[in-house]
Amino acid sequence: MAHTSQSSRRGAALLASTVAALGLLTACGNGGQGKSPESVSGTAAPATGNASSADSSGTSAVPSGTGSSSTTGGSATGGGSSTGGGSSTGGTTTSAAASARCHTSELTASVGGNDPGAGQENFPIVLTNKSGRSCTVRGFPGAAFVNASGTQLGPDPQRESGTTATTVTLKPGQSAWAGLTFSSPEISGAKTATPAALLVTPPDEKDSLKVTWKNGAVPVSGNASSVRLGVFSAGSGA
Numbered sequence: 001m002a003h004t005s006q007s008s009r010r011g012a013a014l015l016a017s018t019v020a021a022l023g024l025l026t027a028c029g030n031g032g033q034g035k036s037p038e039s040v041s042g043t044a045a046p047a048t049g050n051a052s053s054a055d056s057s058g059t060s061a062v063p064s065g066t067g068s069s070s071t072t073g074g075s076a077t078g079g080g081s082s083t084g085g086g087s088s089t090g091g092t093t094t095s096a097a098a099s100a101r102c103h104t105s106e107l108t109a110s111v112g113g114n115d116p117g118a119g120q121e122n123f124p125i126v127l128t129n130k131s132g133r134s135c136t137v138r139g140f141p142g143a144a145f146v147n148a149s150g151t152q153l154g155p156d157p158q159r160e161s162g163t164t165a166t167t168v169t170l171k172p173g174q175s176a177w178a179g180l181t182f183s184s185p186e187i188s189g190a191k192t193a194t195p196a197a198l199l200v201t202p203p204d205e206k207d208s209l210k211v212t213w214k215n216g217a218v219p220v221s222g223n224a225s226s227v228r229l230g231v232f233s234a235g236s237g238a
Helices: 002-029 051-056
Strands: 107-111 120-129 135-138 142-146 167-170 175-183 191-193 197-201 209-212 218-221 227-229
Touching: 107 209, 120 167, 120 197, 142 227, 167 175, 175 218
Parallel strands: none
Antiparallel strands: 107 120, 120 175, 135 167, 142 197, 175 227, 191 218, 197 209
16 A cells, blocks of 8 residues: 555656646747736827918918918908909919919019008008019918017917918019908007018018008007908909
């Protein structure tokens, strides 16, 4: 009986050893799946941002023009009709490639007369093609009132909403206009300053054109101090 018990114990020990060995082989065959997964650094997600969100923000002429070929919205509210005076200075609204756009060096800028109404002061910003080729403008101008030293007066103008921009083709000598509008300071009570000039940046351009401002004080802070800009339409706004 003692011999039998000893044999049984040896057999049990051999069986346990065999099971352990098989377990080790199984773990190796599974590629060590029993281990905890390693911590691996992830890849940083790309920065996200909505470039079109600037469409509803202010537009200053100081850094760059902001009217782009994809710009929508903006009703021209400056003086005169959106079709211009029907003279030789009126451009034709049409579609054109972005490469045909007017560059700052090909344009002159001016500000037309005030067409006041309903407590508003309305001025057309006019760009005229002085080059020898046809070119296009589309969208909003950049604009900023500045003093004699070039410092901007007041916040950036706001863009009018509600009208889709169109491409305006300007032959040599033809013009396009965009409305510049603000509430009359006498009515709104806004604080004012008298600019020396208005800087105008054509759509999609970085360089601005300087126009002497001859129309008196403009709102720069306080209630109803916003200056608003419309999109370009064919003609001079007269």
